[in-house]
Amino acid sequence: MGNSGEIENAATGRDVDRVALDAALLEALNPVAEALQARATGLPPDRMWAAEPVEVSLSVLAAWKVVDEEVKRLTAIAARTAGSYGANYERLGAAWGITRQGARKKWPDAVGKRREASKLELFGGRAELSWEEVPGGWCWSGLGADGTHSAADGTGGFPTKEEAAAHAGAFLKEHAE
Structure with a gap:
């Protein structure tokens, strides 16, 4: 019975962490979404939410695309940095939750000739x-x-x-x- 309590506490901790991460990401995303909406509609950034709901939603989606591209870029830098310090593809894969082969495919230049x-x-x-x-x-x-x-x-x-x-x-x- 003690194990189920530990598992429940761990799950609750991950849920709390995810809620905090979601809040931080949304807070960081708002200025990007506002700027994209302002460019698209000509409305001032602080009037983003006055636009049509579909336009607001599309601005948020476009902002997430910008964030996604930046996360991919920063992830690749982190993988190359780990590789430059001696991490191999097996360790990179383990850190990302994928196989060694998956890591080699995802970051082909992370290990090897970097030095x-x-x-x-x-x-x-x-x-x-x-x-x-x-x-x-x-x-x-x-x-x-x-x-x-x-x-x-x-x-x-x-x-x-x-x-x-x-x-x-x-x-x-x-x-x-």
């Missing part, structure tokens, strides 16, 4: 991106067009190659001729 060094040439300067075991992340080292040399500070690497490239690119832009 290959590369060069970046922008604004007349150049930078090299590389994976460093210590501090454990992507680092960069660059030479600006104005002759200034710099590198990612030694506090730790970036979780993704793209993030390191963004910082290197900002440095190169700042030190263009």
Whole structure:
């Protein structure tokens, strides 16, 4: 009998978590839906709910599409980050509740060649991106067009190659001729 109480409490906890998540997502969604509705109807965003119910519903649906695309993008970044730290497809699949093969299909570039060094040439300067075991992340080292040399500070690497490239690119832009 004790087990059924534990199961019921766990289910109740998940229900409470889901209600809280739903509320947070709806709160975050409202500005997106309002902006989409304002563009579609010309109504000011605060008048979204004064539109026809079908139009309001379609604006909410369109906003969920934007959120869905962003969640997919962020999920792929999280999978690549886990892969860059050494997670294999079996572990990625387990985290997502799918098979190893499903994870490989969902995120084909998450594991493997993610640690290959590369060069970046922008604004007349150049930078090299590389994976460093210590501090454990992507680092960069660059030479600006104005002759200034710099590198990612030694506090730790970036979780993704793209993030390191963004910082290197900002440095190169700042030190263009």
